[in-house]
Amino acid sequence: MTSSSAGDPPDAAAGTDAAGTDATASSATDSAAARPPDPPAIRRYARADGAAVTFEAALCEHAGECVRGLPDVFDTAKRPWIQPEHASLDALETVIGRCPSLALKFERSAAN
Numbered sequence: 001m002t003s004s005s006a007g008d009p010p011d012a013a014a015g016t017d018a019a020g021t022d023a024t025a026s027s028a029t030d031s032a033a034a035r036p037p038d039p040p041a042i043r044r045y046a047r048a049d050g051a052a053v054t055f056e057a058a059l060c061e062h063a064g065e066c067v068r069g070l071p072d073v074f075d076t077a078k079r080p081w082i083q084p085e086h087a088s089l090d091a092l093e094t095v096i097g098r099c100p101s102l103a104l105k106f107e108r109s110a111a112n
């Protein structure tokens with residue numbers, strides 16, 4: 001239940017992994033051309049003011065600190081699942097600082 005595909009948001013893995021469709025289930029006989037490209041290892045979600053949140057799915061421990069701490073920002077039912085415009089810079093920094101795996105990181109811009 002805790003395995004997930006690279007790029008999955010924390011809670012999405014629990015809801016969609018029952019069929020065992022993660023990348024590790026693929027066999028060597030799969031054609032690389034038949035599969036969609038792998039998602040980037042680290043995704044970046046930028047705000048209009050230049051600050052950004054990055055997420056590295058491979059590190060996520062599914063502890064849920066992010067979705068509990070800022071549900072308007074981290075919502076696995078939405079796409080993108082991280083919407084950093086919905087909180088203050090200080091709130092983002094505080095909640096992202098609680099991420100136990102360092103899957104989430106926060107970047108302030110030079111202007112802020």
Ligand code: SF4
Nearest residue numbers: 060061063064066099
């Ligand atoms: S706080 Fe970090 S480890 Fe926990 S679910 Fe969010 S991204 Fe994953």
